Amino acid sequence: MIVKKFEAQTETEAVMKAKAELGAQAVVLNVKTIKQRGIMRLFKKDRVEITAALEEKDFVQEINEKKPVMNAAKQHIDVAADENIDVKPSSEEIERKLDNLSEMLKSQMKEKGRDKKEENSAGEEDKNFNDESDDPRQAAMNNNIKTLRLVYNKLIDNEVDERYANAIVNEIESSLKKESNIDSILAGVYQKIILKLGEADIITLKEHQKVVFFVGTTGVGKTTTIAKIASKFKLNEHKKVAFITSDTYRIAAVEQLNTYANILDVPVRVVYTEEELKNALDEFKDYDLILVDTAGRSHKNTEQKDAVIDLYKSIKSEENHIDSEVFLVLSVTTKYRDLISIAKAYENLGEYKLLFTKLDETCTLGNILNIKLLTGARLSYTTAGQNVPDDIETINVQKLAKQLLGGNV
Ligand SMILES: Nc1nc2c(ncn2[C@@H]2O[C@H](COP(=O)(O)OP(=O)(O)OP(=O)(O)O)[C@@H](O)[C@H]2O)c(=O)[nH]1
Numbered sequence: 001m002i003v004k005k006f007e008a009q010t011e012t013e014a015v016m017k018a019k020a021e022l023g024a025q026a027v028v029l030n031v032k033t034i035k036q037r038g039i040m041r042l043f044k045k046d047r048v049e050i051t052a053a054l055e056e057k058d059f060v061q062e063i064n065e066k067k068p069v070m071n072a073a074k075q076h077i078d079v080a081a082d083e084n085i086d087v088k089p090s091s092e093e094i095e096r097k098l099d100n101l102s103e104m105l106k107s108q109m110k111e112k113g114r115d116k117k118e119e120n121s122a123g124e125e126d127k128n129f130n131d132e133s134d135d136p137r138q139a140a141m142n143n144n145i146k147t148l149r150l151v152y153n154k155l156i157d158n159e160v161d162e163r164y165a166n167a168i169v170n171e172i173e174s175s176l177k178k179e180s181n182i183d184s185i186l187a188g189v190y191q192k193i194i195l196k197l198g199e200a201d202i203i204t205l206k207e208h209q210k211v212v213f214f215v216g217t218t219g220v221g222k223t224t225t226i227a228k229i230a231s232k233f234k235l236n237e238h239k240k241v242a243f244i245t246s247d248t249y250r251i252a253a254v255e256q257l258n259t260y261a262n263i264l265d266v267p268v269r270v271v272y273t274e275e276e277l278k279n280a281l282d283e284f285k286d287y288d289l290i291l292v293d294t295a296g297r298s299h300k301n302t303e304q305k306d307a308v309i310d311l312y313k314s315i316k317s318e319e320n321h322i323d324s325e326v327f328l329v330l331s332v333t334t335k336y337r338d339l340i341s342i343a344k345a346y347e348n349l350g351e352y353k354l355l356f357t358k359l360d361e362t363c364t365l366g367n368i369l370n371i372k373l374l375t376g377a378r379l380s381y382t383t384a385g386q387n388v389p390d391d392i393e394t395i396n397v398q399k400l401a402k403q404l405l406g407g408n409v
């Protein structure tokens with residue numbers, strides 16, 4: 001893993017610098033404002049420092065694709081390999097944020113140590129796991145393995161799939177060094193998780209119009225989420241927004257979207273066929289953003305689910321260059337096994353983004369990481385409540401990584 005800091009006037013500028021050097025796959029681990037001190041603060045603006053990271057395999061791929069820009073950064077690969085940077089805390093800020101986790105793990109280690117002593121005094125000895133080894137290197141290593149076990153347990157508690165928790169912990173274990181400790185291991189796991197979650201990919205409007213579909217099973221929050229997103233673009237960014245709904249199966253469905261449309265003063269068209277969809281898009285050709293609501297479908301009802309996919313593909317395949325994208329809306333409260341079969345059922349959507357709803361209704365967020373790793377699709381927004389427009393945000397991967405490790409956020 002490559003970890004590097006970039007400083008600039010704004011966060012966007014710093015991110016651009018990071019991407020120019022590390023490539024498009026770089027993700028932001030941390031953002032910090034550097035305040036000007038003393039007399040300087042009268043003349044100079046505060047600056048922003050970001051810590052960005054990149055998996056080495058992405059990095060090598062980037063190097064292969066874009067040789068000239070990568071030369072400076074390539075040196076970091078060698079440094080990283082030499083120093084086993086994976087388990088090295090990359091920034092004080094990350095360490096500070098992980099402090100509460102580190103304290104928690106330390107106290108759990110102490111408790112385990114006490115339990116073990118009691119067990120030992122009762123005659124049972126844990127031969128595999130003796131951190132009171134005479135060899136200090138061995139004792140440190142044993143402690144590190146213990147830390148990794150606790151980290152693994154935290155991930156499992158948060159319902160991260162065993163296979164993924166194992167893979168993350170194994171990656172860190174294989175790069176442990178004698179000077180590794182709780183803090184460095186934690187920082188390493190935290191960075192790994194952030195890299196696996198990747199960067200949020202939300203709706204961005206450029207000069208031309210965008211058509212965005214929302215698909216998913218019944219009641220996950222598609223219509224409510226559309227209202228939240230419409231409101232952000234219309235009220236905050238003053239964009240021209242329109243609604244189309246193909247949800248003509250439920251009596252209340254059109255009414256629900258109409259209610260939001262009236263409040264937001266946004267036009268709505270109801271479409272039954274691909275032809276009607278094209279006509280509605282024609283009608284809205286002067287609009288910046290068209291949000292398309294679809295009927296919630298059981299993923300087990302192949303025919304109905306495919307009708308929604310076909311509708312999306314009918315404009316995707318047009319030669320008229322409609323800039324379109326689709327969000328698969330999933331509720332984090334859905335069982336993991338069902339989420340897997342939903343993701344499989346929507347496989348033939350082509351490229352899609354994941355949008356998770358109802359974060360306020362669960363204590364464990366492992367499924368976000370699980371489905372991200374299963375599908376490889378990019379994460380986008382999360383919603384955590386019924387309030388329109390407030391209860392939506394761009395997924396915060398740093399916060400999520402901390403939560404998965406058991407931190408209080
Ligand atoms: N707690 C909570 N409730 C939510 C959230 N998002 C939506 N809801 C609620 O979930 C219910 C269903 O939301 P809808 O937006 O109608 O869901 P939908 O996916 O459009 O449903 P169908 O059109 O029937 O498939 C409503 O009561 C929403 O208020 C969320 O983030 N948290």
Ligand SMILES: [Mg+2]
Binds near residue numbers: 293296
């Ligand atoms: Mg709906």
